[in-house]
Amino acid sequence: MKTAQVKQDKIILKEVENIKLCGRKGAIVRVRGCGLCGSDIVKFREKLVPDGAVLGHEIVADIIEIDSETEFQKGDRIVTSHHIPCGECVYCRHGNVSMCEHFKKTNIFPGGFSEYVYVSEEHLKNVAQLVPENITDEEISFYEPLGCCVRAIKRCGLINGDKVLVVGLGSIGLLMGEGIKAMGYKVYGCDLIEDRIKLASEMGIESFNSRNLDSFNEKIQAVSGGIDAVFMTSGADKALDVALKVVRKGGKILVFSSTPNNAGYPNNEIYYKELTVLGSYSPSPQDLKDSFEMITQRKVNVKNLTTVYPLEKIQQAFDDTISNKIFKAYIKI
Numbered sequence: 001m002k003t004a005q006v007k008q009d010k011i012i013l014k015e016v017e018n019i020k021l022c023g024r025k026g027a028i029v030r031v032r033g034c035g036l037c038g039s040d041i042v043k044f045r046e047k048l049v050p051d052g053a054v055l056g057h058e059i060v061a062d063i064i065e066i067d068s069e070t071e072f073q074k075g076d077r078i079v080t081s082h083h084i085p086c087g088e089c090v091y092c093r094h095g096n097v098s099m100c101e102h103f104k105k106t107n108i109f110p111g112g113f114s115e116y117v118y119v120s121e122e123h124l125k126n127v128a129q130l131v132p133e134n135i136t137d138e139e140i141s142f143y144e145p146l147g148c149c150v151r152a153i154k155r156c157g158l159i160n161g162d163k164v165l166v167v168g169l170g171s172i173g174l175l176m177g178e179g180i181k182a183m184g185y186k187v188y189g190c191d192l193i194e195d196r197i198k199l200a201s202e203m204g205i206e207s208f209n210s211r212n213l214d215s216f217n218e219k220i221q222a223v224s225g226g227i228d229a230v231f232m233t234s235g236a237d238k239a240l241d242v243a244l245k246v247v248r249k250g251g252k253i254l255v256f257s258s259t260p261n262n263a264g265y266p267n268n269e270i271y272y273k274e275l276t277v278l279g280s281y282s283p284s285p286q287d288l289k290d291s292f293e294m295i296t297q298r299k300v301n302v303k304n305l306t307t308v309y310p311l312e313k314i315q316q317a318f319d320d321t322i323s324n325k326i327f328k329a330y331i332k333i
């Protein structure tokens with residue numbers, strides 16, 4: 001079977017032996033396509049994975065072989081995520097499911113950018129979903145990324161009428177904006193790239209160039225004390241200045257991205273403005289269920305976000321994502 005593997009600073013195609021169930025519970029799936037996640041880019045660019053690693057986890061696939069106690073059957077088109085929390089450890093009991101050791105250990109094999117993938121019984125039981133016929137592969141490929149957004153929004157504990165600013169309007173920022181809207185809160189967005197601001201505005205996210213932050217801030221201060229929660233989906237150090245400027249006293253800053261210099265949060269702003277700064281990493285099975293519902297009931301608009309590449313052009317997909325040429329790549333396999 002064909003796989004795409006990391007080899008130093010390239011992604012290469014490599015033929016490997018087909019995988020089979022071989023007596024294991026679970027399913028072998030034929031991958032139809034897999035979304036290229038920001039975390040794949042980070043792993044590739046910062047060399048966090050060894051040569052030979054198969055990246056990708058946002059898969060849509062057909063079951064071709066199955067031995068399972070679930071209701072899934074051969075021929076089903078499914079979507080799944082890759083990690084499952086144990087539900088019992090200290091992290092799980094405190095709601096930090098993505099810090100759970102079992103969560104980090106569980107995965108699909110060998111990775112999403114592969115013709116065939118092994119999906120374990122545990123995945124089938126907890127995080128796999130049957131895709132309805134009227135939903136396209138590309139739409140449902142947002143299942144896991146939107147799940148991440150849903151968890152972040154829930155963690156923020158927003159209340160009716162809250163105003164949220166998303167800093168950074170790349171694919172995950174736009175998706176976050178869609179999620180915030182769908183969950184009933186007012187959302188604004190900002191970025192430095194005009195194409196992104198334009199698309200966000202078309203999607204109904206009131207957006208502005210971060211250079212015009214002061215005039216936005218004046219407007220928002222006039223109607224309320226400021227922004228109730230700022231979502232940091234941009235990987236830029238400067239995003240922190242934006243957040244501190246617009247967040248109201250007692251407001252929240254939700255960190256959803258790493259930054260190059262790991263810039264710190266200033267002590268005094270947190271103290272005097274009584275801010276809450278919190279991170280959100282990966283989704284729980286419940287967040288994924290919510291995400292599935294939001295996509296299949298078309299409460300979020302995920303069309304126009306993806307650019308499709310065949311597996312043979314996966315290097316191009318990585319390059320175009322890194323150079324901000326596209327929003328989100330979907331690799332058709």
Ligand SMILES: [Zn+2]
Pocket residue numbers: 037038039057058144145
């Ligand atoms: Zn992802």
Ligand SMILES: [Zn+2]
Pocket residue numbers: 085086087088089090091092100101102103
């Ligand atoms: Zn756990």
